[in-house]
Amino acid sequence: MDIQQIVLRSRPQGEPTAGTFAFEKSVLPPLQPGELHLKGQYYSVDPYMRGRMNDVKSYAPPFQIGQPIVGGVVAEVVESAATGFQKGDLVTGRMPWATEMIVTAKTVKKIDAALAPASYYLGLLGMPGLTAYFGLMAIGRPKPGETVVISGAAGAVGLVVGQIAKIQGCRAVGIAGSDEKTAMLTDRFGFDAAINYKTEKNLSQAVGAACPLGVDIYFDNVGGEISDAVIAHLNFHARIPLCGQISLYNSKEIPTGPRIQTMLLTRSVLMQGFIVGDFQDRFPEAFAQLGTWLREGKLTYEQTIIDGFENLPRALMGLFSGQNKGKMVVRA
């Protein structure tokens, strides 16, 4: 039976383009014991995937030319040869960008569609939610009354960080790229203030005005000049969970900017790069806590859903121009 898959055609220089990807027909192998035949429902596009297109040492091994892109997927069981799974079950895991796939059952996890929409398992209850939780709670270590600034605040991770910051009794200040997004942050997600970095003439001044007591935690998804503006307002013993640098992922050369070490030194600041996998042992704790907050109505979420498997490359590219509000997913 023919399926369709999306492979990496060439490594992009700068921004990915349509030519970065190729659509291919493929055939599924026969189902073996312990395996599941799945049909994709929701496909996650995430900024970190851009890094995997480069052939460099990083936390995730690079995608290989001619091989399918791999990412988070929610899929339905078409046929099960594994105990504990049956036709119609919904599962999530890391899977190839293919319309259907055969996977080892051990590599996926059943989801509870009664708790939340299935696609949330790619966002609030998936990698982005866990990333927000550990970055803020384990690295940021918020204390009541502290100020938390979040860049990329209207994205899949940022929305969750801001809400957890509020749950912890902090002031949450978001930076995002449109008035629609900043309004969403303050009106729907409880942020105390939000800054549109695209229209703000003096970003550092705006951060200072939004943070009268300085910045205790800077949750950085973006990097570049936005970070320069926030770092100028750090308090002593501030913490910077370094989660993303989306503004720089498409750079063709190593970006330059003000050296930050003197500032970090003179204010005893901690900066910690991390990925969610660094906290793998604590996934159950985080997942349970996010689920509890969701049930209690303390967390809500926003998604941008693009229809059509064939639109996966376009959706991924759209992340880099900020076309998503909240989590961007593609529905097959």
Add this chain to the structure above:
Amino acid sequence: MDIQQIVLRSRPQGEPTAGTFAFEKSVLPPLQPGELHLKGQYYSVDPYMRGRMNDVKSYAPPFQIGQPIVGGVVAEVVESAATGFQKGDLVTGRMPWATEMIVTAKTVKKIDAALAPASYYLGLLGMPGLTAYFGLMAIGRPKPGETVVISGAAGAVGLVVGQIAKIQGCRAVGIAGSDEKTAMLTDRFGFDAAINYKTEKNLSQAVGAACPLGVDIYFDNVGGEISDAVIAHLNFHARIPLCGQISLYNSKEIPTGPRIQTMLLTRSVLMQGFIVGDFQDRFPEAFAQLGTWLREGKLTYEQTIIDGFENLPRALMGLFSGQNKGKMVVRA
């Protein structure tokens, strides 16, 4: 009775010069109960003092124009009006740059001159030694077999870091500014390798060659291009205790360089700015451990001693051109 003191005459733009300082005559007030009349023996000059000459927010409040420079001093009790101290005792503490001074006894600590030369209490057994200990042990958290790279390795802090790294079973690689210094590191202080950054044509390549298993801990005293060269070789989960940025302290503008966040992010690296005061609760532990290693012969030390109170400004300025091997002190 007339004494001599050195005050900040003007805030330097760039490197301090003779005009940054002024020598003044002063008169000691009468001794009050609880106080000590002291005569300075050894005066510490430390890179961080440059930062205190600027009028900016930092861990140490800025020096005030017309007020004496303050730093670490070892002094002898001339007259005591405090219980527990008597004439001839040697004490250490933060004191003004003055030939004699009246201090509250509570602000100083008696030293044990049998354990080590008195001047060591400004170095190995003082602030630099404690800084080395906490930066490496509490932030770096070395594990046997790891590679520790130290910039400013031949300085007051760096020498101690390298020796503790060896005690912990690590490979110690030092970066310093002369062949005499690099020879000292490998021949006398047990470093596994040392790099002269002034003569090395390709510093990054030299770091790579000296660290065949990559860099697990980068103890940074220097910053700038030396740090760029080391950061390129960081391993996953590397740690960077950020102790000093001496190469940048005299910059008139905010120095620029490659943005480091993407590297820290993709390798889950921790960077932590710190000062020794962040670990104040643990000073007794560290002081006891350094003393034990010293008695056991596991630690040794090097000093550059300049004679003459009047040479204090020159000694301080000399730090920025690397005129010291080990700890620079001025002997009155």
